Amino acid sequence: MSNVFPKNTRLLATKALVGVILLTTLAVGATWYYGTPKYYRVGYAPQQPVVFSHKIHVSQVGLDCLHCHSSVKESPHSNIPTVQVCWNCHGADKGNIKADSGQLEVLKETYSTGRPIPWVQVHKVPDYAYFNHSAHVNRGVSCLSCHGQVNEMDVVRHEQPLSMSWCLDCHRNPESNLRPNSQVTNLTWDATKDPTLAGKTQEEYGKLLKAHSGINAPVTCTGCHR
């Protein structure tokens, strides 16, 4: 009986197998890397309708986060300030700071028409996840833990993946993100330089705080999903 298949087909099965394994690995690896928020969310820094620099307002002017994001201690949401708040300093009839800056045009228009400024949302969790700001900032979790060094950002950037596994990392070991409530909005806080902590590292102090405040971060579904 003659050979139906030529000789070189002997290796075909092996080649195919290797190929399939490689492709599968590649697909899984690519999804793993590119398909998670760690890749596609971190670094997101969209252009905002108003060129608002957190760096200037926090690091130079010295505003506290709560000055504008005032509801963060009592509400699930951290509010975006109303135009009223901007106007208190920049308004012609108020502080009149930088009154001639062209960058305030949008603000002025908003103030006169009442049409809101369409800020682009940077940080977002899925609709079925109910993140609560007040539950965190009242218990010693700093803005920094999720939003990064906003005090140094000219344009707000997505700093952390905000994925579920990332949330759970902290919910399982909250001590690495705990600090005194008084320092929650202090984005330059350094535990080792805080005289009240007597040279403890943040981690050491976090452990004490965890026990002291009875931190019981939920790790089951109902904590965040309803």
Place this chain on the structure above:
Amino acid sequence: MKNWPGKPDGLPMPEPTLRRKALWRSMDDLAQSPEFMQWASAEFPALASELDDSYKSDGPSRRRFLQLMGASMALAGLSMGAGCRRTETRLLPAKFKTAEQVPGRAMYFASSFVLAGKVTGILAETNEGRPTKIEGNPAHPASMGATDVYAQASLLDLYDPDRSRFVLNQGQLATKIALLGMLDQLSAELKKSGGKGLAILSADYASPAIDMLREHLAKVLPQARFAIFEPSWFGQTPPASRHYDLSQYKTILSLDCDFLGHDDEGIFYKRAFGRGRAVENNKGKMNRLYAVEPGFSLTGTVADHRLRLPASKMVEFAGKLLGELQGKASGDAWISELASDLKAGGVVLAGARHPQAAPIVAQINKILGAKPVGRQNGSSDAPQALALGELLGQPASVVVLLGGNPVYDAPADLKVANWLKQAGNVIQLSSHVNETTEFCRWHFPAAHALESWGDARAFDGTLSPMQPMIDPLFGGLTALEVLARIGSYDTKDGYEIVRRSFKRLAGAADSDQAFRKYLHEGVFQPAGDAGGKADPNGSAAPSAPNAEPTKKVSDDRPLGKTNLELAFGLDPSVYDGRFANNGWLQELPDPISKLTWDNAAVLSPKTARELGVQSGDILSVAAEGASAEIVAFILPGVVDYSIQLAIGYGRSKAGAIGDGVGTNVNPLRTSKTLGHVVGATITKTGRKGKLATTRDHWTIADHHVIDEQLKERGIVRQGTLEEFEKQPDFVAHQGVHSPDIGNIHPNPLDEYKKDDRFHQWGMTIDLNACLGCNACTIACQSENNIPIVGKDEVINGREMHWLRMDRYFEGADPEGEVTAVTQPMMCQHCENAPCEPVCPVNATVHDEEGLNAMVYNRCIGTRYCANNCPYKVRRFNFFDYNKGTIRESGKITRDESTAPDPLHGLSTPQSFQPPLQELLKMAMNPDVTVRMRGVMEKCTYCVQRIQRAKIDQNIKAGQSIPEKVPDGTIQTACQQVCPTQAIVFGNLKDEQSRVSQMKTSPRSYDVLSNLNTRPRTSYLARIRNVNPKMPGGEMIETKSEAHTRLSLPILGEVRI
């Protein structure tokens, strides 16, 4: 026998023989018919048959299915590549905000809900300026923190896409400016003529501000005529307003008065009745309820003794009872025993459907010494309004209609439409373009109660404000503003009018501060009550009994096959038709018949047998020269030869939801026969209609239990008061018992129970307090963003209510006397939840605090969990019910291609997709996920409320150890709305919590505890206060074989 899907081969199937069963849901259940068995054996029987069909017909084959799957996968791949980043979303902050507004936190405003003159104080929850939930105002006497289905569902009316949006002038679009100009011109003309030819027909708003304007109107326009009409009066004048504090009476007789359902000041009565009904700590004082009624009402299900009596015999019955109390023997043992029981401290409530009985009942109550509470004048101090008939008696040149829909719901013989046609200028203020609109020259949208300034006065004189939560979505006006314009009142501003009305009633107590307090708290008790307290002796005749000449009430000809009685009643869902376009209410099952999306000719099994009628037959019902075609529905417990017809259906211009649903029976009612008519006949048309009843859905079936002994599973447990006092733990002897085998594997929950950091949540439901009023079902729907599915999907058994109200009949013979019992059933949060191990993706798991969580984003829709749930409380999203397709005109898409059968196919389109337009999105609770197609859902114990309370404790604690959530802080939606506080929720670890206390009651039991599911929700058995001396004991005593064999003390002592 039909082979139904899901039947394992080789298993013997029970033959459909009539066997007696203790509790049954329908006559199909009692007879164990194949149709019922299908519901019992398969989770979604209709689905299975669909799959079957697909194989044999030209539906999608397996091959085609795979092709489609492949194609959609490819498309999915494409779209993945196209947009990995999320779409850009914008955040729009408000321009200003006040100090109280915290974005993300709900605000509550005190307001009022007025339904046909009945006032409920409410607290409206608003999220970012949009009302999302209605709660009762605990300070209001007619709410006490609870509400009813109508108040709850009125929220959906606010966002009804079919609400009138435009001013219409002779059917053409007009501007609001043109309208206001017309009103100003009209008022100037009227002022000159003294209001000659002006007729105003108003709905009953129970508003002192309107009363104030009416007084002004009487001065400015002395010749104007003003009438009020409400279909729920069952007459042309309001029924006598007399209220009794039911907690004070040991014996209560309801004379066709559904005070536990939708008659009268519902919550005031229900709460007081519940208090008098309590058995614990109330020794020897539990009240006893007698009900005499033609149909089967909620009051009838709760009653200890129920007498079926045709509506036409009600007055005669009242007369006999009065005679008996005055010492004249009636010769009827039931009545004489009732009379002697009433003498021991009783009260009689007469239904609105029997105005002629009201004076007799007033006399009876005087003899009994029952003293009414509240104000004699009810809510109104205004000059007496005309009756509708009086108004229509004279022609008018200008007619102003403030709300209402008289062309649809006024008595047929008054011919409202003709009268309107004769009047040249008809101006209508209405929330919808309705049946009356085509007879109006002007139509303009009315503002919803949540958009308007107003006020209202409850039966006891309590004043409550009506506040706008939101600007009128479609720029509507209120009745107040229209009256102010017509009467050239010096202010047209709703707020200012309400302020003046407050000043008028508050008198010396008036101040800006007092007014603000009134708005904040939602109640004000005017001192020196102008209307006067009710006559303490109860001696005055009831105010204004219906004066119109009465038809001879008791037809001498006995009722029979050819001399039927038609008894008309309000519908427990759509009321008088005003809620016809409210999807929540349309889909809410009737408490007894469990009908949705329909009314029906409800008749007793005996009547049906004699007439040869079956459920689903379309009947032509004729009376008084008119006739209507309506589908028959057989219901046990209805009096023979009387056909119960609910009004409020058959609307032709209600909107996309309500158009053509059911049959309009109003043409059968004349001004003399609004409540009932005798001498009706029915003929079968030979056609069949589709009815969507949920009575056999989600049945906790017992057909697979082979052992006869196990038939009674003790799902509903009940006993008599006598029995309970003799043996308080009688419930422990009911149901199936299995030895406590413990668990093979340790339950992780047991560890958490010992951990101090966690609460352990649990719930009790007191069946003795539960009235089956459905308020919990709607409250749950509103709180948890539960969609409606439409009639066809209900027929398929796919209704989505997380909390269903089960209703079981008792009695061996459906043609004889039956009683009924209701039981709310929702996820029991089993500690050993059978749903959890079968989920392949861990989408349903427990949390540390004992909640059986449903994780929507994990769910892949295998529906194994629903299959394995013994309580059948899981609901599956077969479609994207929350996403409707919307035609460009803004109307909901309906499938026009399906050929509807002339009567009932119309009710909902074949592929009904409730719309989720932008408008309806606003009704959603922002704290609860809106579920998509393909996921399972079920009761969560209102986890969003639990989390809110826990986080609030954390915020309060700051950096110290948070305290446990105090008992009573968390109220689940169903608990909060419950008029009798039958539902209690709380922390089981706290021994002092109310729920823990309730669980120690000897009446406490778990449903299906023999399955070792260890449910967190437990029930308290129902106690009936049976009068042992009452004749007709066979109605109460059970003769069921199953009972005797198991010696189950259901209803009365079982005497074998």
